Amino acid sequence: MLEQQFVNALSLGCIYALFALGFTLVFGVLGIINLGHGAVFMVGAYAALMTVIHLNLPLWVAIIAAMIAAGLAGAAIDALVLKPLRKRGAPHLIPMIATIGTAIILNNGAQAVFGAGTLRFPFGTVPEEALQIAGVKVTALDLGIIVLSFAMMAALLLVMRRTQFGRALRAIAESPKAARLLGINVERLFFVTSLAAAALGGLAGVLISLNSNAIFPLMGQDILLKGIAVIILGGMGDIRGAMLGGLFLGFAEVLSVAYIGSDMRDAVAFGLLFLILLLRPQGLFGKVVQRKA
């Protein structure tokens, strides 16, 4: 039933979009592809699970805990890995490789602490009630995912467009040198961006682990590839593009499973993505702007 698939696709697409929002924010501001973003996504999921299981706290607290834990992981990656590389003027490939290293460390750490197996949220963590709208079942989880994702994107767009903080981030994205001459503490905003982006990744981690009810150390690796695809499709560094790209991937996957077969899910989704990029190599919202010194 097409309407039901639409809800499923919207929900999945929103999670991809949330993951990609953080990813694209780091690319836009710091100018690097952070391949550790999948690992902070995993940190968020485990933090939420521990909050629910060991502290017996409600899900909304677990979601905040996930964002804090992932945010701190992102901030630590910036302070311990990215900042020292920036100080040494490392070329762009170096931080990318370094973030692979941080992802491996976090993944191995999770495996050592929680084991390699799949963990699940206890039954009843998410309310089982569902709304029936015109014959379509919308669960509380679906609704939560969709509302949270759009709220996050709207908040992020508002901050970027309407606040001095957002303008400062856009200034850094175009020219870190110009931003420094304007009195912007560029290093501090790099740090804050890493923290906020990771918190968004952590939120996506909880939501996907609730959606699929599966938490495991390498859960961030699959979505990492999709996140890269989404931000390329949307236009590197563009918030609206990350959201639209995430939704596109969600719809492509769900509809291909429904109408073609689950074996072909990724092939169809990435095939479509490739076709779009052939027509618009800079992505949906991408502009051809060279970052200056």
Added chain:
Amino acid sequence: MTAMLEVCGLTVNYGRIQAVRGIDFTLETGQISALVGANGAGKSTTLLALSGLLPKAGGQVRFEGEDITRLAPHQIVARGIVQVPEGRAILTTLTVLENLELGAYRHGLKAADDELDAVLHLFPPLKERLHGLAGNLSGGEQQMLAIGRALMAKPRLLLLDEPSMGLAPLVVQEIFRALRAINRGGLTLLLVEQNVCQALKLAQHGYVLENGLMALSGPGRELLGHPRMLEAYLGG
């Protein structure tokens, strides 16, 4: 007159190359000073080092008595030293108004209403283009925006790197007229220029850099008549 900025033994290196070699100079409060010299003499390097964008290999910089040698760029802007860099560094993907608003980053927008009015009064063409992208401005308008944006930061000392570069003579006149007006308002200016004649006519005091060394200094109009200047820069 009191010294606003005292530079003593400033040395700046690019790797193994010494671009600025132990120069001394002083900027007096309320004056326009010009730092002139041929291409590669070390003028822009000096300005970048003063703003903290290049590390200083040696020497000391004091601003109103405070040692600012090791401060980061945002701390230097917070002290009131603001630079309009070579090439203007306009943020082309932001609107003209957003560029100006970012100039007030350190003080906050609420405190910058008067500055915005003053900038738009000084540069009327910007008023008509406020909501357009800065990347669509002409070269002259971009230079006006760069200066206007720096003024939004409420500077005490304005450093200008080649404000006349690439502009038509009429536009250059307009920019220099604005600089004179800004200075009459009490702001101290340090002007780096390859347009030696125009810069020294405007400046009360001039410094001439050659190969990273301070070759000459003196009142702007006197330097214009100096035999070495006539020979080297002013066509004999």
